[in-house]
Amino acid sequence: MSFFGACMNPIQSLLVALPPETAHNLAMSALSSARHLPGKVTPLAGKQSTFLGKSLRNRIGLAAGLDKNAEAVLGLARCGFGFVEVGTVTPLAQPGNPKPRMFRLPEHGALINRMGFNNHGMHTMARRLSAVRESGRLNGTLLGVNLGKNKDTPNDQAVSDYVKGMDCLHTYADYFTINLSSPNTPGLRALQHGQALHTLLSKVKEQQLALAGSSTPVPLMLKVAPDLDQAEVGQIAEQVIACEFDGLIATNTTVARDAVAGHQHAAEQGGLSGAPLAQRSVEVVRQFRRELPEQVAIVGVGGISSAEDARTMLDAGAQALQIYTSFIYQGTNLVRNLVESTIEP
Numbered sequence: 001m002s003f004f005g006a007c008m009n010p011i012q013s014l015l016v017a018l019p020p021e022t023a024h025n026l027a028m029s030a031l032s033s034a035r036h037l038p039g040k041v042t043p044l045a046g047k048q049s050t051f052l053g054k055s056l057r058n059r060i061g062l063a064a065g066l067d068k069n070a071e072a073v074l075g076l077a078r079c080g081f082g083f084v085e086v087g088t089v090t091p092l093a094q095p096g097n098p099k100p101r102m103f104r105l106p107e108h109g110a111l112i113n114r115m116g117f118n119n120h121g122m123h124t125m126a127r128r129l130s131a132v133r134e135s136g137r138l139n140g141t142l143l144g145v146n147l148g149k150n151k152d153t154p155n156d157q158a159v160s161d162y163v164k165g166m167d168c169l170h171t172y173a174d175y176f177t178i179n180l181s182s183p184n185t186p187g188l189r190a191l192q193h194g195q196a197l198h199t200l201l202s203k204v205k206e207q208q209l210a211l212a213g214s215s216t217p218v219p220l221m222l223k224v225a226p227d228l229d230q231a232e233v234g235q236i237a238e239q240v241i242a243c244e245f246d247g248l249i250a251t252n253t254t255v256a257r258d259a260v261a262g263h264q265h266a267a268e269q270g271g272l273s274g275a276p277l278a279q280r281s282v283e284v285v286r287q288f289r290r291e292l293p294e295q296v297a298i299v300g301v302g303g304i305s306s307a308e309d310a311r312t313m314l315d316a317g318a319q320a321l322q323i324y325t326s327f328i329y330q331g332t333n334l335v336r337n338l339v340e341s342t343i344e345p
Helices: 003-007 010-016 020-036 073-077 122-135 155-169 188-192 194-212 230-242 275-291 307-315 325-330 332-341
Strands: 049-051 054-056 060-062 083-089 102-105 110-113 142-147 175-179 220-224 247-250 271-274 297-301 320-323
Touching: 020 073, 020 102, 060 332, 073 083, 073 122, 083 122, 083 175, 110 275, 110 325, 122 142, 122 155, 142 155, 155 175, 155 188, 155 194, 175 194, 188 194, 194 220, 194 230, 220 230, 230 275, 247 275, 271 275, 271 325, 275 297, 275 307, 307 320, 307 332, 320 325, 320 332, 325 332
Parallel strands: 060 083, 060 320, 083 142, 142 175, 175 220, 220 247, 247 297, 297 320
Antiparallel strands: 049 054, 102 110, 110 271
16 A cells, blocks of 8 residues: 555545546535534644735645635635635636546556636636625635636736636635646646736736725735746746735646656646655745745645655745645645644744
8 A cells, every 4th residue: 555545534545436526526515515514614723924914823725726616615624724725717617628637646646637727717706705705704714716817818818817807806815826837728838938927917916906905905926837947937036026926836736747657647638746746846946935035925835745745845935835636645634734743943
């Protein structure tokens, strides 16, 4: 049995015996039903800190991609996360890429997905987040909203999709993440570079300030790919500073396959996530930390599967962490272990 198999509880073991999307849908249905449980939902007690100008009860968050439609916010918050990020959401609902589009690599503690921003659209998410906020039950868990563009929106019009998402959802979000780094929407990653990046980030910044008026703006994060060289890291950091973004999330999934070469699913198109990404994500975080001023927050994500991984990412310069693939394999016990292991610096 692999390490990840040994860490699974019975529910996890049952879910991973099912096809990946079937298991995902069942898990989301179960987590969604948790909204019927009484009482307020509070994060696990961990190292309290200030994150994007807000109080963060612990430094462990859930990355975008699991709850694409904000169907299970309260259920996921019950798992103890200090912050939960929903999405990626686009202005219009879209089905995503053809199935099958998610593949498990349990021997590597990894997944490959080419979901393609399948989601119910921003208006459906707004209704669900409105219900969460009106319930008053989210007691300290920060809520991020990850924004993307529709597949059919040309890159030169992409900013309009991000602006629409901000306009629709800013009432409910503790922060926005601008996702330009998924490998599963054709051409999206081209927006991470050059004039295209500057134009998009500057217009998003303008919208942030316009929506805020005299109120405090909803903070902006940029999510970047792991497949960047040093020059690209420097160029992106320049634009994050110039456009006064509040933070960076590093990293998204990778298109590299070196770490899983020979696996039956290694040739599948899409983004690889999980343990094989850990070393590269840490290095990208370290590079950005050298380039960015201290007040620009960095969230480290990618391959965090243990307390040691978490401490390594924090040592590289991340202020907070997110998990996704390891949560699928290991479940809620991992959240508690990571919170406890990151109480001290």
